[in-house]
Amino acid sequence: MSRRPGRGRGVIEEPKDRKKTLRRLLRYLRPYTLQLIIIFVLMMISSIAMVAGSYFIKPIINNYILPGDFRGLFRMLLLLGSIYLIGALFSYIYERWMLHISLKIIYGIRKELFEHMQKLPLRFFDRNTQGDLMSRYSNDIDNLNEALSSAFLSVVSSAVSFLGTLIAMLTLSPILFPLTLLTLAAMLYAGKFIGDKSKNAFRRQQKELGQLNGYIEEMMEGQKVVKVFNYEAKNVGAFSGFNEQLRLASVSAMTYGGAMMPTMMNLTTISYAMITLVGGLMTLAGRFDIGTLIAYLQYSRQVGGPIGRSTQQVNSIYSALAGAERVFHVLDEAPEIDEGKVHLVNVRLEDGKLIECVEACRLWAWKKDNGSGEAQLIPLKGDIRFHDVNFGYVEGTPVLKNISLFAKPGEKIAFVGSTGAGKTTITNLITRFYEFGSGKITYDGIDILDIAKDDLRRSFGVVLQDVHLFSGTIRDNIRYGNLHATDEEVEAAAKLANADKIGRAHV
Numbered sequence: 118m119s120r121r122p123g124r125g126r127g128v129i130e131e132p133k134d135r136k137k138t139l140r141r142l143l144r145y146l147r148p149y150t151l152q153l154i155i156i157f158v159l160m161m162i163s164s165i166a167m168v169a170g171s172y173f174i175k176p177i178i179n180n181y182i183l184p185g186d187f188r189g190l191f192r193m194l195l196l197l198g199s200i201y202l203i204g205a206l207f208s209y210i211y212e213r214w215m216l217h218i219s220l221k222i223i224y225g226i227r228k229e230l231f232e233h234m235q236k237l238p239l240r241f242f243d244r245n246t247q248g249d250l251m252s253r254y255s256n257d258i259d260n261l262n263e264a265l266s267s268a269f270l271s272v273v274s275s276a277v278s279f280l281g282t283l284i285a286m287l288t289l290s291p292i293l294f295p296l297t298l299l300t301l302a303a304m305l306y307a308g309k310f311i312g313d314k315s316k317n318a319f320r321r322q323q324k325e326l327g328q329l330n331g332y333i334e335e336m337m338e339g340q341k342v343v344k345v346f347n348y349e350a351k352n353v354g355a356f357s358g359f360n361e362q363l364r365l366a367s368v369s370a371m372t373y374g375g376a377m378m379p380t381m382m383n384l385t386t387i388s389y390a391m392i393t394l395v396g397g398l399m400t401l402a403g404r405f406d407i408g409t410l411i412a413y414l415q416y417s418r419q420v421g422g423p424i425g426r427s428t429q430q431v432n433s434i435y436s437a438l439a440g441a442e443r444v445f446h447v448l449d450e451a452p453e454i455d456e457g458k459v460h461l462v463n464v465r466l467e468d469g470k471l472i473e474c475v476e477a478c479r480l481w482a483w484k485k486d487n488g489s490g491e492a493q494l495i496p497l498k499g500d501i502r503f504h505d506v507n508f509g510y511v512e513g514t515p516v517l518k519n520i521s522l523f524a525k526p527g528e529k530i531a532f533v534g535s536t537g538a539g540k541t542t543i544t545n546l547i548t549r550f551y552e553f554g555s556g557k558i559t560y561d562g563i564d565i566l567d568i569a570k571d572d573l574r575r576s577f578g579v580v581l582q583d584v585h586l587f588s589g590t591i592r593d594n595i596r597y598g599n600l601h602a603t604d605e606e607v608e609a610a611a612k613l614a615n616a617d618k619i620g621r622a623h624v
């Protein structure tokens with residue numbers, strides 16, 4: 118049992134090769150190019166509308182409220198309302214649309230991942246823990262979905278709003294603008310400082326959470342051993358240690374994590390107060406008009422928002438890219454090699470000659486194309502021979518050394534040996550669960566490397582050391598071995614394995 122740090126949600130991870138991963142991710146977006154362009158346009162209009170709305174405050178106050186033109190004011194308010202409405206409507210449309218596209222892409226990636234995993238050799242599953250592989254489907258793909266459906270667009274729309282707001286403010290008042298820049302500099306600095314601190318704190322929290330989860334998992338798996346050796350009290354002690362570390366890490370993560378928004382709000386308020394003071398004095402001195410001041414103040418309240426939003430979204434994009442990288446990593450794993458051209462076919466005997474038949478006949482044969490265009494049929498007998506086979510699961514650690522053996526058709530053979538001697542390994546090679554290094558294995562005289570894997574495995578009946586039941590009924594599980602088995606055959610198999618009585622209710 119190996120303890121592995123689990124990965125929870127919310128961890129900020131950096132992708133190793135950001136550009137490459139992004140480029141590969143973009144390939145999944147390509148089929149939606151046209152839709153994405155429309156979404157982008159909607160997003161731009163919506164962001165600009167939201168920024169432009171505030172600009173109307175100036176003419177509304179200066180040209181309508183102050184002179185008392187209420188009819189005009191009503192018209193302007195209608196116009197303003199329409200602009201905001203368009204902004205809100207477009208943002209609703211593009212967000213929903215993006216969600217649909219993103220979920221379609223995620224569906225595709227999940228499918229591709231699962232289909233690819235079915236083709237991977239057992240060696241791959243030896244190298245990767247179950248928990249880690251599971252987290253590609255849950256954590257990594259979740260993070261990716263979050264980024265695709267909202268974070269990417271949100272960062273772009275924040276950038277547009279930010280730039281739009283700055284331009285509007287500069288146009289409204291070049292004199293007050295330096296005050297705003299000062300506040301923004303302070304915000305960026307504070308954002309970076311708190312962001313870095315909270316990133317580290319969250320990392321530590323994640324690490325501690327991983328330790329704790331790993332420990333719980335290990336102890337749950339090993340409950341029997343724990344009970345046999347009376348380790349319960351000791352475990353509780355060790356658990357408390359991990360638990361306490363997690364608590365401490367969480368306190369600092371929460372503290373920094375919670376500090377971002379209030380800091381930004383406070384800076385915004387300070388800037389608001391400064392601008393009110395300076396702008397107010399200037400208005401009193403007659404160097405400024407009230408409409409401009411109020412519009413400017415409105416913008417100064419909004420301008421910090423995109424900075425806070427983007428810092429969070431950028432982190433979630435990083436997590437998503439790191440997740441995508443791990444998913445792609447699995448997709449890049451080479452599938453099982455299968456170059457076999459010899460297939461297993463049903464045959465019948467006619468005048469002493471084997472003839473292939475389409476319907477289910479009782480006899481089986483290997484169908485081998487020997488180059489002349491005419492297929493050769495070799496009866497399936499079950500003659501297995503090992504010739505000087507060498508094999509090791511891990512390079513440099515041989516398990517089987519120069520093994521030669523044979524099993525003639527019909528023979529009952531038992532491998533007897535101490536644990537770890539390599540008995541299961543021998544059967545693992547016959548079924549080609551693993552590729553052997555050197556030597557040759559023949560099956561009815563045919564090199565097993567020439568036999569198509571599906572057909573090779575179909576020709577065996579294998580009862581594994583560790584029995585695995587899939588969810589479903591016992592009948593389903595028995596039928597897993599032969600999907601064409603009749604109900605009578607399944608029941609006969611259940612009787613043979615003594616599984617007919619205990620499972621009667623479910624068979």
Ligand SMILES: Nc1ncnc2c1ncn2[C@@H]1O[C@H](COP(=O)(O)OP(=O)(O)OP(=O)(O)O)[C@@H](O)[C@H]1O
Pocket residue numbers: 243510511516534535536537538539540541542543582
């Ligand atoms: N998937 C694997 N990855 C790495 N090493 C493995 C793997 N499976 C088995 N081994 C190693 O290969 C050797 C042979 O193992 P094997 O399972 O064939 O033994 P066995 O004879 O079947 O033992 P047992 O009687 O316990 O079933 C052992 O040293 C074992 O640790």
Ligand SMILES: [Mg+2]
Pocket residue numbers: 540541542582
């Ligand atoms: Mg074994």
